[in-house]
Amino acid sequence: MLYNRGMHAYTMTFVGGGHMASALIGGLIGSDVSPERVQVVDPSAERRELLATKWGISAHAALDETATQVDVLILAVKPQIMPEVLAQIRPHLSNDPCPMIISVASGINLHAIETALGPRPVVRTMPNTPALVGAGITALVSNEALEDTHRQWANDLMGRVGECVWLDDEADIDLVTAISGSGPAYFFALTEHLVTSAIQHGLSPTIAEQLAHQTAHGAGQMLKTREASAALLRQQVTSPGGTTEAALNVLNQNQFAQIVDEAVSAAQARSQALGAQNAEQPSKES
Ligand SMILES: NC(=O)c1ccc[n+]([C@@H]2O[C@H](COP(=O)([O-])OP(=O)(O)OC[C@H]3O[C@@H](n4cnc5c(N)ncnc54)[C@H](OP(=O)(O)O)[C@@H]3O)[C@@H](O)[C@H]2O)c1
Structure with missing residues (x-):
């Protein structure tokens, strides 16, 4: 089931209305996307007020049926609270593959999201800070459930704040993190x-x-x-x-080249370690 008004008018809810979500919302509304297509969920009354006033979108204190009856749920919270947020989202989702999930959280893998939210199209992304000024680059990788429409939506969304590159192998995310992240x-x-x-x-x-x-x-x-x-x-x-x-x-x-190479290796190794740490978290809680 689609909740949109056509292929190019997908509806979405941002879970987390912080820096990255604000950049994406600014990119969307700033390029003439109707505010009616965009919702945000954030516990902070101040952030909700700011986003609602600035962009004319509807802002909710917590996820409810209205906020989850959309085509795309964008997970834009800090990785450390992701297990808790995934657990909050699950009861609001049916077994229908809609909404698809786009996560911008670093270190949270596709498997963790699929396991927590049930089988549905999931895209894991690694954006970078220049997205905040519309000059980012985002690497994207998906699970097998992704169809062309979902891919177009993910490209459209992340493309509002910069360039997109698709990866075939999720393992490459750690290296991408070390280079562009x-x-x-x-x-x-x-x-x-x-x-x-x-x-x-x-x-x-x-x-x-x-x-x-x-x-x-x-x-x-x-x-x-x-x-x-x-x-x-x-x-x-x-x-x-x-x-x-x-x-x-x-x-x-x-040894300029060698220093850069060692720095990249260190960032890649750290990304792998943080990913492994996050992967352990949900199983500890379950
Ligand atoms: N900023 C970047 O340049 C960048 C680059 C690459 C990737 N990312 C990824 O993007 C994600 C978001 O980063 P950010 O910089 O935008 O973080 P942020 O500014 O801290 O935004 C996260 C927002 O989520 C809210 N939140 C907390 N618990 C929530 C819940 N249960 N439901 C809904 N919202 C909740 C937070 O509110 P409180 O502050 O009140 O807790 C905060 O407003 C992270 O996973 C990060 O790894 C960011």
Whole structure:
């Protein structure tokens, strides 16, 4: 059973109305999705008021039949409370495969969601923080129950805040987490060090920050066109014997590539460990 008014007008409820949900709701309503299609459930009266006033959507304190009679339920709560939230949702769902589930929670696997909510289409996603400014990238992976329509809905939803890539293998999520999930922080750290260095070498904090931030933005914009690889763009700004080469030589002498590789491995391993920890949680409670 579909609760929508057509293939392109799926209805949805966000469970959790925090940062990620707000970004997605902003992306939807900001691109002319009717507020009537969107509901949110959040225990905080302040958040409900804010979301309802800003976007004109209906906001509920707890899940009820109205909130669950939608095409898509989006799980946007912190991973640590997910077992509790899944248990709250279950009594409101029938055996009908609708609604499909889209989870943005890191470390909660497809199996845990299917086990808690019964057989239905489930998409697990790994968005990243730039989604908050509409420039995110989300990796998506699904269970076998997913049909083309569900895939289109998931793409449409996550596509409102950036790009989407689909994975064939859920195990790749840990590596994706290490690259694009944690990735923005690596670029922030590099920018932070550039600002510090500029100040230490004598520039004012204001000018140091403006130079470093706009340089990060400009480099990102050049990468975004994808007309050239990062390696080629780097080569193009590195004249033999020039200033850039002098700087890159220092990075290379200090094993820059190896440091990045080790950082990715550490993030991947941590993602695997947190996932395993979360996978144990529901079984402990059952
Ligand atoms: N923010 C990001 O950039 C980002 C990136 C990738 C993935 N994610 C994932 O997105 C998910 C949400 O992250 P977030 O940053 O949006 O977190 P957040 O801002 O803390 O939002 C979660 C919201 O859920 C509410 N909540 C708590 N219990 C609830 C319940 N039983 N039913 C409904 N809502 C409930 C929270 O209310 P209280 O605060 O009152 O508890 C809060 O408003 C997380 O699983 C995270 O892993 C986020």
